[in-house]
Amino acid sequence: MISNPRALFRVAATAEAVTWTLLIIGMVLKYVTETTEFGVRIGGMLHGVVFIAYVLVVVALWIDHRWPLRTGVLALVSAIPPWLTLWFERWVDGSEQRGRPQTTWRLTREQPRGPAERVLAAGLARPGLALVVGLVAVALLTGLALLVGPPVGGE
Template identity: 60%
Template sequence: MLSNPRRLFRFVATAEAISWTLLIIGMVLKYVTRTTDLGVRIFGGLHGFVFLAYVLVALALWVDHRWPLRTGALALLSALPPWVTLWFERWVEQPRHGGLQPRWRLGEGGKPPASAPERLLAGALRRPGAAALLGVAVIAVVFAVLLWLGPPVPKG
């Protein structure tokens, strides 16, 4: 899956939408039925982790596919409202909006990198296993820092 940016993006876009669904179910249980807050605690964390993974993959595709600012910004903003990543994934798949390629432009045998972000991505694509582990580690560290900082809204 890592070798195919189209499948990778479809996977994280779908996972982000599913995690939104689970979080909303948890919020209904907590705030509407007032039965438990367990769903928000579990699915909120899961959604946060998947959200960060989606952002990382969207940034990689932005660099690799040389999306214009509008497309890259839409990719990132689509993760904020529930389920919009699914719409964006289908929208960007169309060639007139940039398309999603089945191969990395900066991957093996591809174009040489021309900028610092492209060199970083090209290096990651040369070692996809190590890059995936590093990506998960970076997401875990960011996630841990955000948990340490606490919820975005004060309790009470």
């Protein structure tokens, strides 16, 4: 999976949309039916973790595929409204000109240029270590988000 950026991005985009669904169901249970807030707690935490993982995958693809600014920003912004990552994944996959994710990482074949490409290339050369670093990054960023607290208006 990590060796195939197209599959990795599809999984990340889909997981982000699924966790949006869980969070919305939780919000309906909490605010509409007023039955439980359990769904918001679990759905919100899962969505937060997957959102961070999605952003890390987008940044890796942005660097490796040398996405133009427009494509990279659209990829990031698509995670904010519910389910838009599914549309974006299909939109970008539909055209080479928009930066279709490839089935191999460019930086496994080419010399990196610049610090961001060097860091990503080092991670791609050691996928096990990159996975551990990615999981630690998600955990640290999730912890930071928990310290900061819920969005404005949250309880």
